Amino acid sequence: MNIMSSLYQHGTLAMLMGKQLQGTITVAELLTHGDTGIGTLTGLDGEVIVLDGEVYQATSDGKLNHITDKDTKMPFVSVHFNQPTRRLPFSETSTDTLSQQLKSEKLTNIFAAVKFHGDFSNMHVRVAQKQETPYPSLLEVATNQSEFQEKDISGTIVGYFAPSVFSGPTAAGWHIHFLSDDKKFGGHILDFEGQNIDGTLQIFDEFRQHFPLEDSDFRDMSLNLEGLSDDIATSEGGKQ
Structure with missing residues (x-):
């Protein structure tokens, strides 16, 4: 199977719910699996955007860093090699309309990626605050996250759609x-409204889940599966 049709994910959101926030993959290794994607750093230190093979980190103090140290580690990240399936068929979109505008693509039971540039009249993001050991769960962190909002900002949205059956491994x-054009603003999107949209959709026929088998804390982790999907949805604040 062509690697270009694969979505590679290291770690799971269930692990983050299970207080496994330690970094278990380096940027160097990650970039062998993709040039585009999203994730977080050790201790849930901010929100990561991987764009054109470069790694950026939005931090909870409102700053944005270009991560050039290839030994930097992450506990959870999803990446793919950008090879679009088709161009997006709209020039305006928002958190409330994106799914409906792509309804004809029948994404319900498949993984897909969007990558699009636009001018955003509203961009509302949140950024996780860095945690120290002993780590809390993702759900605990989600109750005290930094939020930022910008009006009339240009930049790029990157991310994924995942089927409901995969809640646990991912969202x-x-x-x-x-990620803004000037590389000064970014984060996990809570709400947006965009115009002059130009971008692509990529559909995957393979989802590659990678586990940190050499990490003893992960191997010893015990999860309470009851309500896991609901807790992840609450933590991520995403929309179907």
């Missing part, structure tokens, strides 16, 4: 991040 529905 069901849309999980998308933003």
